[in-house]
Amino acid sequence: MTGCVAVIPARGGSKGVPGENLRRVGGVPLVVRAVRAARAAHGIDLVVVSTDDDEIARVAAGAGARIVRRPAGISGDTAASESALVHALDELAADGLHPRVLAFLQATSPFIDVDALGEAVGRVLAGEADSVFAAVPSHAFLWQRTAEGVTGVGHDMSSRPRRQDRDPQHRETGAFYVMDTAGFTAARHRFFGRVDVAEVLELTAIEIDTADDLAAASALAGLLDRPQPVDVDAVVTDFDGVHTDDTAALSSAGVESVTVSRSDGMGVALLRRAGVPLLILSTETDPVVSARARKLRVDVRQGLEDKATALREWAEERGLDLGRIAYVGNDVNDLACLEAVGWPVTVPEAHPDVRAAARVVxxxxxxxxxxxxxxxxILAARAARGPAPAHAGAPNDDGRLS
Incomplete structure (x- = not known):
């Protein structure tokens, strides 16, 4: 018997925000954020994504989830989440897996509190509660419109006690529900037996139902996301605005020149020495780009109308997983590439849409x-997971290896 299984229902259809479960917050698809939260939470032994969508399945599997294919009959707009949970449990049971505890996570909550989730799992495993859900304590005064007018809900209109004199109520966030599996199977509902709350911070309690919610979550990601090691296998970059400051000097003879950084050259050389493949992609065909690529001794592809296709072809030629590639861009023509990779990266002065798409600014x-x-x-992440590969030579001051 497994201790705890987390199930993340993530169907392909969504009317409020099309393609919702694959939309990115902080440069990471929502379903991947949920999978990572579940994998990081203490006490969860297996993470399952229930989906009817091929792309969701591919992305979630790449993040470490087991995929359960959801039948069309329980994948529509009116299907209850409980039906997906019951189906996933039945599929696991067919493979001999019978979890004591079921954690139900929603990908539409991008900032799942991993510590609170792990504590909730521990409480249900210990028999301290049968159902625990994420909630925000609230002292808000609620009002309701009726035929007679507006009336207070749960408070006396004639009495306005101070915040510190009132016990808080709790607002359900939708981020997670942790349940005793046997109790859930009998009740077919997420609230049964001894129900309790796992308090989370109000700032994290956003749930994405509309495009405005998605925009708000993207704005919060830079504040709430914990920095992660940039653990990648390859780097692809735009040229103008990344290797340069996005300006050019034009002589009276019509010769264009740009300014580059020796420090960047050293960075490229160090990556090459560590065995990290690099590629420069450029919309224009420019001898300046070719000269810089030769100097850095990296691949370059220019004159591209579709940089994302060139990126995918280059990755496929080298057997690289797009999820483990960092792409660095600065303007809207980089958005398709940023969306294609696991590590979209940008510079601080980038276009606002590009900053919103980035996992790292x-x-x-x-x-x-x-x-x-x-x-x-990247090199710090590699050092943290093991010794650097052996190499010969050392970079000189302009980034070349001697």
């Missing part, structure tokens, strides 16, 4: 150390 500007900053983050 660097602190150094384009052409002024941004590439070196990313290189340092």
């Amino acid at each position: 660097l602190t150094r500007p384009g052409g002024r150390g941004a590439v070196r900053e990313l290189a340092d983050l």
Whole structure:
């Protein structure tokens, strides 16, 4: 018998926010955020994503989830989440898995409190509660319209006690529900037996139902997301605005020149020495780009109308997983590439839409150390997971290996 299984229902159809479960917050698809939260929570032994959608299945499996294919009959707009949970439990039982505890997570809650989730799992496993759900304590005064007018809900209109003199009520966030499996199977509902709450911070309690919710979550991601090691296998970059400051000098003879950073050159050299493949993609065909790529000794592809296709082709040629590639861009023509990879990265002065799509916003500007900053983050992640590969030679001051 398994201790706890987390199930994340994530169907493909969504009317409020089309493609909702694959939409990105902080550069990460919502379903992946939920899978990672469940995998990080103490006490959860297996993470399952129940879906009817091929792309959701692919992305969730890449994040470490087991996939249960949900039948069409319980994948429509009117299907209750409980039906997906029961189906997932039946599929697991067919494989001999009978979890004592079921954790139900919703991908539409992008900021799941991992510690609170783990504590809730522990309480149900210990028999201290049968059902525990995420909630925010609230001292709000609620009102309701009736045929007679507006009336107070749960409070006396003639008495306005101070906040500190009132016990809080709790607002359900929808982020997670942890249940005794036997009790849930009997009740077919998430609230039964001894019900309790797991308090979470109000700032994290956003649930995405509309495009405005998605925009608000994206704005909060930079504040709430914990920094993660940039653990990637390859780096792909735009040129203008990343290797340069996005400006150019034009001589009277019509010759264009740009300014690049020796620090960035060193960063590229260090990545090459660590065995990290690099590629520069550029919309324009420019001898400046070719010259810089030769200097750095990295692949380059120019004159591209569709950079995302070139990115995918390059990755496929080298057997690289897009989920483990960092792409660095700065403007709207980089959005398709940023959406294609697992690590969308941008510079601080990037277009607002690009910043919103990024998983990492660097602190150094384009052409002024941004590439070196990313290189340092990648190399630090590699150092944390094991010794660097052996190499010969050392980079000189312009980033070349001697």
